[in-house]
Amino acid sequence: MIGRRWDGRLEMTAVFSWGFTSLAVATFLGMLVLFAAQSLPLWRHAGAGFLSGTTWFFRAGQFGVLPMVYGTAIVSAVALLFATPLGIGAAIFTAELLPRGARRTRLAVKTAVELLAGIPSVVYGLLGVLLLRDFVLRLLAPWDPLSGDTLLTGGLLLGIMVLPTIISLSDDALGGIAGSQRLAARALGLTRAETVLKVILPQALPGLASAVLLGLGRALGETIAVFLVIGRQDNQWPERLLSLRPLTEAGQTLTSKLGGSETFLALDDPLHWGAITGLALVLYAGVALVSWIGARLALPGGGRA
Amino acid sequence: MRRSVGRGWIDRAFWLACALCAACVGVLLAGIAGAILWRGLPVLRPGFLTAVSSEAGASGGVRDEIVGTLILITTALLVSAPLATGVALVHAVYLRSLPARRRLLVALYTANALPSILFGIAGMVVFSRFFGWGKSWLAGGLLLGLMILPTLSVALIERLRSLPRKYREAASALGLTRAQTVWSVLLPQCAGGLLSGALLGLARAAGETAPILFAAAVFSGAGLPSGLRDSPVAALPYHIFVLAQDSFDPSVESHLWGAACVLVGLVLGLSLLALPARLRAHEEAQNA
Numbered sequence: 001m002i003g004r005r006w007d008g009r010l011e012m013t014a015v016f017s018w019g020f021t022s023l024a025v026a027t028f029l030g031m032l033v034l035f036a037a038q039s040l041p042l043w044r045h046a047g048a049g050f051l052s053g054t055t056w057f058f059r060a061g062q063f064g065v066l067p068m069v070y071g072t073a074i075v076s077a078v079a080l081l082f083a084t085p086l087g088i089g090a091a092i093f094t095a096e097l098l099p100r101g102a103r104r105t106r107l108a109v110k111t112a113v114e115l116l117a118g119i120p121s122v123v124y125g126l127l128g129v130l131l132l133r134d135f136v137l138r139l140l141a142p143w144d145p146l147s148g149d150t151l152l153t154g155g156l157l158l159g160i161m162v163l164p165t166i167i168s169l170s171d172d173a174l175g176g177i178a179g180s181q182r183l184a185a186r187a188l189g190l191t192r193a194e195t196v197l198k199v200i201l202p203q204a205l206p207g208l209a210s211a212v213l214l215g216l217g218r219a220l221g222e223t224i225a226v227f228l229v230i231g232r233q234d235n236q237w238p239e240r241l242l243s244l245r246p247l248t249e250a251g252q253t254l255t256s257k258l259g260g261s262e263t264f265l266a267l268d269d270p271l272h273w274g275a276i277t278g279l280a281l282v283l284y285a286g287v288a289l290v291s292w293i294g295a296r297l298a299l300p301g302g303g304r305a
Numbered sequence: 306m307r308r309s310v311g312r313g314w315i316d317r318a319f320w321l322a323c324a325l326c327a328a329c330v331g332v333l334l335a336g337i338a339g340a341i342l343w344r345g346l347p348v349l350r351p352g353f354l355t356a357v358s359s360e361a362g363a364s365g366g367v368r369d370e371i372v373g374t375l376i377l378i379t380t381a382l383l384v385s386a387p388l389a390t391g392v393a394l395v396h397a398v399y400l401r402s403l404p405a406r407r408r409l410l411v412a413l414y415t416a417n418a419l420p421s422i423l424f425g426i427a428g429m430v431v432f433s434r435f436f437g438w439g440k441s442w443l444a445g446g447l448l449l450g451l452m453i454l455p456t457l458s459v460a461l462i463e464r465l466r467s468l469p470r471k472y473r474e475a476a477s478a479l480g481l482t483r484a485q486t487v488w489s490v491l492l493p494q495c496a497g498g499l500l501s502g503a504l505l506g507l508a509r510a511a512g513e514t515a516p517i518l519f520a521a522a523v524f525s526g527a528g529l530p531s532g533l534r535d536s537p538v539a540a541l542p543y544h545i546f547v548l549a550q551d552s553f554d555p556s557v558e559s560h561l562w563g564a565a566c567v568l569v570g571l572v573l574g575l576s577l578l579a580l581p582a583r584l585r586a587h588e589e590a591q592n593a
Contacts, residue, residue, distance in 0.1 A: 013484040014399055020391025024454055028416050031427045038430055089326025097323055111580065116334050118576050120512025122542040122549070123565050127340060129549050130558065160337070163330060191312055193319035214418060221420025223515045224542075228549050258422045259515060263429070280426045288415055295414030299407060 035281040042274030050278055054237035058262070063275040065282055067235040071151060071253040074246065075226060076219040078155025079162055084212055087166030095174040096182075096196050110171060117164035125225035128157040133229055143248045149231030151251040157225055162215040169214060169298070173207020174200065206297045213294030221287045223255040232256050254283045345566025348559050354567070358525055358544070364556065367564050369528055373442070373538035374511055374571070376530065377521065380446025381510040382503055385454050389502070392454070393461035394487060410462065417455035421515040424448045428520035438520075439535035445521025452516055453506035460505055464498025465491060497582040504579035508572045514542040541568045 042050060046063055053064015094109050133148035136156065140148075177200055185195040201208070231250020258279055266272040356366030392413070400406045425448070432444040472494060476486040492499075514522075522543035530536035541564060548561050 011482070011484050013394070013487050017391040017394040017399055020388045021395045024388050024392055024458075025412070027451060028419075031423060034427055034430055035423075086326050086329055089323045090330040093323040093327035097320055112334065115573055115576055116337065118508055118512070118572055119337070120514070120542055120568060120572055122512065122514045122545045123341065123569055126545055126549050126561060126565050127337060130561075131340065160333065163333070167330065191316035193316040194312070196319070214414075217418040221418065221422070223420060223422040224546060228546070255420060255422050258426060259518060263426070263519065267429075267434075277426065277430070280423055283420055284423055287418060287420055291418035292411065292415045294418075295411045298414065299410055 032281070032284055035277045035284060038277035039274045039281055041270045042278045045271055045274070050275070051282075056234055056275075058266070058272050058275065061271060063271075063278070064237075065254075065279060067237050068252055068254045068257050068279060069282070070237065070246075071230075071235045071251040072220060072255070074151050074251070075155045075158055075230070075253055076216060078152060078247070079158035079219045080212065080216060082156060082159030083163045083166050083215060087163050087211075087215075088170050088208060091167050091170035091174060092196060095171050096200060097192060106171075110168065113164045113167050113171075117168060121161065121222060121225045122228075124157060124161050125228035128153065128225060128229040132157055140248050143245075145248040147231065147250065149229055149250050150248050151230065152247040154226045154230040154251070154253070155247075157229055158219045158222055161222060161225060162218050165218055166211050166215040169211030170204075170208055173204045173211060176207060177203050206300070210294045210297035213290055213297065217287050217291035217294060220290065221255060221283065223259045226253055227256045227259045230256050232260055254279055258283070341562070341566055341569055344559070344562035345569075348563030349566055353563055358539075358560075361525075361557075364560070367541065367544065367567060369525070369539040370541045370544045370564065371567065371571075372529065373522070373540045374542070374568075376442050376538055377445050377449055377517065377540055378507045378510045380443065381449035381453055382507055384447055384450030385457050385506060386499075386503060388450075388454055389457035389461055389506075390492075390499070392458040393465055394491075396458075396462050397465040397491065398483060398487060410459075413455045413459050413462075417459065419452075421452055421513050422518075424452050424516040425518045425520065428516065432520050436534075440519075440521055440523060440537035441534055442521055442530045442536055442538040443533050445517040445538065445540075448516040448520060449510040449513060452513065453510050456509055457502045457506040460502030461495065461498055464495045464502070468494055497585065501579035501582035504575045508575035508579075511575065512542055512568065512572050514540075514546045517543060518546075541571070 042063060045061070046053065050063055050065055052066065053062065054066045055062050055064050056067055094106050098105060133153055135148075136150060136153045137145065137148035140150070140152070181199055181203070182195055185199040186192075190198065230253065232252055233250040235246065235251045258276065262272075263276055266276045353366040354371065355368050357368055358370065359365035392409075396406055396409050400409065428444055428448045432438045432441065438444060468491065472490055473486065476490045481489070517540055521538060522540045523537040524544065524547050525539065530538055545561060545564050545568065548557055548564070551557070
């Protein structure tokens with residue numbers, strides 16, 4: 001509690017603060033409303049079939065979101081499978097297993113990781129185009145892919161991109177656990193591995209889950225880097241849903257579709273434009289949900305908030 | 306206490322596995338930094354920064370792109386800074402209940418994760434459909450400003466939170482009103498936080514491509530903007546984005562690495578400038 005009770009005068013600072021905050025909140029919610037309103041022609045045309053539709057062929061007026069959702073899901077899954085074990089393992093190593101005197105090392109690592117998290121996605125995309133694409137092409141040679149632009153390439157690149165996020169947030173989660181817990185565990189004769197696995201990890205679990213979810217949020221929404229390496233060919237809704245084959249083929253995600261030339265093409269046709277903004281609406285809702293859960297886990301209620 | 310042989314081995318295996326993860330990450334991240342520097346630095350002659358791009362990016366430099374990026378991020382900051390200050394003050398001063406503060410913070414984290422392409426699409430709807438603008442630096446700056454708003458707000462909130470409680474108590478004891486407390490205690494004490502938050506926001510805005518894709522950026526032929534509505538700018542990330550889509554010409558490739566190096570230098574430079582203030586805030590928060 002700061003300051004005296006309100007004395008009846010209008011306080012300009014408060015008015016402006018609340019005004020600016022309302023403006024900010026209104027703009028972010030307004031984007032959601034904007035996408036919903038712009039996609040109305042589509043909902044009238046396709047209804048809920050948009051969400052369950054398995055084909056996207058705009059010349060025939062067929063709009064189904066699932067092929068793009070499928071691409072996004074595959075790419076994000078590859079990214080998390082790659083980044084989660086690697087990131088959490090590395091965070092455990094720097095936070096728990098390095099000798100306690102190595103504080104400075106830990107700080108240096110954290111700084112380096114955060115700087116890497118700041119490298120623009122277009123630069124990661126460039127690295128993907130010039131280096132990773134050839135690597136994946138050679139890696140996949142036995143399955144004889146058409147090019148290095150595949151869902152797998154997109155997923156690996158995303159994995160590299162979310163790695164700093166996951167490491168940094170996991171490190172925060174581990175650092176939030178009191179040192180006395182570690183001392184007590186070691187004093188009871190637990191080994192380092194047992195201390196980490198049985199004492200630290202169970203307590204850090206919400207924080208680690210949040211790290212992975214916020215990483216997932218970034219992976220779901222990343223546009224530019226994925227766009228450059230994924231080939232941007234509409235996924236045929238795979239007849240072989242459980243097959244790994246699509247990994248070796250070019251694909252399309254929600255974001256690469258939105259960033260592509262179809263967005264310009266669609267401007268003149270209300271229905272097509274409705275479909276594009278419908279995709280934006282789906283992406284907004286999905287990412288907001290995942291990150292909202294992640295943020296709630298990262299910011300436990302009570303005292304500090 | 307005696308350790309059984311098995312436990313010792315498990316412990317060693319666990320240590321090794323984590324060390325391997327850390328080593329992989331280290332090699333990967335060092336490789337990324339190394340690749341950018343190794344390929345980009347040789348391209349960075351002084352002329353590269355001051356010449357205009359020519360032959361569709363195969364020769365010349367990136368002067369217009371640097372200028373355009375600076376225009377965009379300055380606009381973004383001017384839009385975003387007052388709004389973010391307002392949001393941070395609402396969180397720190399005007400919201401009384403803890404649950405409401407937490408909701409605001411969760412909302413900011415969520416907004417921070419929104420995909421940048423959504424700002425691009427929204428900008429296309431608002432500026433080109435509703436307002437009938439062509440590509441414009443102002444539209445790009447507004448979109449980028451909106452995008453960095455959550456980042457900036459969170460940085461400010463963290464700084465305000467790390468201020469020792471006694472400052473506020475002293476202000477209260479002196480009989481300052483809330484507005485006086487804000488203007489003569491909280492904001493001056495947080496100047497460092499404002500600055501580092503602003504630098505981080507600038508760094509993030511400088512690297513983004515998706516928000517300016519449809520509403521602001523063009524590939525070439527844009528120098529200084531001459532108006533508001535139909536005056537596109539060039540921008541470093543957009544330049545790289547376009548060139549990367551057809552990178553088979555070796556001279557384009559070396560040009561690309563050079564541009565990437567400039568962009569990374571700009572972004573990391575801004576983040577590094579923000580670093581001392583952030584570290585100090587971190588320390589103060591721990592000592593408070």
